[in-house]
Amino acid sequence: MSCKEALIPTSIHIAPDQTVKEALHLLEENHIRTAPVVNSAGQLVGMFGLHSLMEDLLPMAAQIKDGLTDLDFIVGGAPGAAKKIRKVGPKLVKDHMATDVSEIVLNPETPLLEVIRMLTRHGSPLPVVEEGSMKYVGIVSEQSCLHRLHEILAEVEKEEELEKSQK
C-alpha cells in the first residue's frame, strides 16, 4: 500500500509568475483551498493557498519569527487587513507562496501509513513529487486517502467473509 494508490493526478496547478489574484480565482473556480505551484520544467516549487494569503494579511510584526504572539489589543484592524488583499492581488505568486515544501512532499512510493501521518501533521492536501527531480506528480488529500482506505476495508471484509464461509 503506497502513496500512488491514493494519488489524485490533478492538473490543477499554479505557475510561479501568475498573480495572486489569478491564483485565488483558480482556487475559487475549483472549490479548493490549496494548490501546488509548478514551474515550467514541471517541478514543484511551492504551495499556494488561502492560508498563505491569510499570513500576508497580518501585520509584519506578527508574521516574523519571534514576533507578536497575539493581537488582542488592536481594535479596528479589519479595514487595514482588507486593504492588504487589494495590495497583494497584483503581486506574483512566487513571492507569496509557501516555499519550504521539502518538509511536506511525498513521493509515489511513500507507504500509505506515512502518508496518513503526514496529513495529520501538515494538513491536507500534500504534494507528491518524483524523488530527487522534484517533478510534480499530483496531490494526496484526506479525502483521497480515506477513499482508498474504504476500498481496502471492503477488500478486507470480503476476505474475512470468505474465511468465515470456508469454516
Place this chain on the structure above:
Amino acid sequence: MNELIFGIPAQYIALAIMGMVYAVIIAEKMNQAVIALVASSLAIIFGLLNQEQAIEAIDFNTLFLLIGMMVIVGIMKETGIFQYVAIVAAKSVRASPRGLLAVLSLITAVFSAFLDNVTTVMLIVPIVILLTEQLKLKPFPFLLAQIIFSNVGGSATLIGDPPNILIGSAVGLSFMDFMVNMGPIIIVEIMVMLVVFDFFWGRHLSTSMRARAHLLRYEPNKALKNHGLLIKSFIVLGLVMAGFTVGHNFLHIETGTTALAGAALLMFLDGFGHNLSEKNKKAHEAFHEVEWDTIFFFLGLFVVVASLEHTGLLALAAGKITEFTDGDFTKTGMAILWVSTFFSAFVNNIPFVATLIPVIESMGDTFGHGEALNPLWWSLVLGACLGGNGTLIGASANVMVASFADRAGHPINFMKYLILGLPLTLLTIVIANIYLLLVYFM
C-alpha cells in the same frame, strides 16, 4: 611560574588556548559556549590547572544571578506587561511619530537597565515594527534607537549588562554602588541621545491623522494576559530589588542568592493552586527560559581566564600596561576606557572583561587595592558597555535587532549602521570620559 608542559612553557599554551577562543568567536565558526567548553577542557587536560582549581575559578555568583534573572523574566514576559507598557506609552504621546521615537527609546533604556539587553529588544522590537507599520513610518531610526538605548541603559545597573555582573561579582561592587556611580552619568547619556535622535530623526517624522487615530484605538489592557501572575511577578521583583539593595547592604546576602531565591519563589507562586503535573510542566517551562549556552559560555571562560592567571601572564600584562601609562592612574583609567570601547565594538565584550578583571586587580600593587581601584572599574564598565554600540556586531542586542529588521524586510547593513552608530558611540564615550575625569580622576 616557568612550568614546562611537553617542553613548552605553560604561558604559551594558556595564551594559545585563549587565542583560539577569540579567533573562533571573531570568525563566527562555532557556537561560543562550545568553544569556551573545548578551551576550558584543554586547559585542564594540559594541566594548566586541575579540576579543583577550575571549579574554584567559576564565579557561581555571576551564574546564579544570570540564571535567576532569566527565569524571572521568562515567567514575567508571559504576562504581556512589556507590550502593555509600550502601547500605553505610544498612546500617551498621542501616537505622534516624534513622541513615539522618544518614548520607545526611553522604555528600552529603562527595561535594559533591569533586564538583559537581548531580552529587552526581543520584547520591544516587535512592537516597534508594528507601530511603525501602522503609522507608515520607516522603521530604521526606531531600530537604530533600540540598539543604542539598550546598550546605554544596560550600563546603568549591576544587572543591566553581563560585564557589569562580572565586574560587580568579582570586585564586590553592589547594586547600590552601580546605581550611585553609573546612574547619574547614564541618565545624562540617555538625555543627550534623546536630543540627538530628535534632532536628526524625530523632528522630521510625520504621519497622517488617520493612522494616528487608528493607533489611539488600541486597548493596552487586552495585552495583559494573566493578572494573577502579574501581581506575583511584581511582588517577587520588588523583593529581589530589595534583596539587591537592603539585603545586600545589611544582611550581606549575595546578589546570586537573591536572584535565584526570587526565581524559586516566583516558580513556587506560579505553580500555586495547580495539580502536580501542571506544576511540573510550569517549572519545566521556567527552567527552559534559562539560556544554558550563555551560562556555559561564562563557565568555560572563567576556567580559561583562570588558566591564564595561574601562569602569571595576566599579572605580566598588568605590569606592561602600567609601564605604558607611566604608572599614572588617570592615564591608566583613560586607556582602559578607550581600549575597552574599541574592543567591545568589534568582539563580544564578555571574554574581554573577564580577562581584564584579573589584570586590573593585579594593578592594585601599583595603585592600591580595594576601593582605590574603583575608578578603573567604572572606566571598564563604561567602555565595555557603551562600546558595544560601535558596530552592528558589537553586542548581542545589536545582532538581535538587525535580525528582526531583516525578517521584517528592512535590513540594516554593517556599513549603514557603522556610519551612524560609531559617531554616536564616540559621543557617549567622550561624555563618559569627561564624567570619569571630573568625578574620579581629579
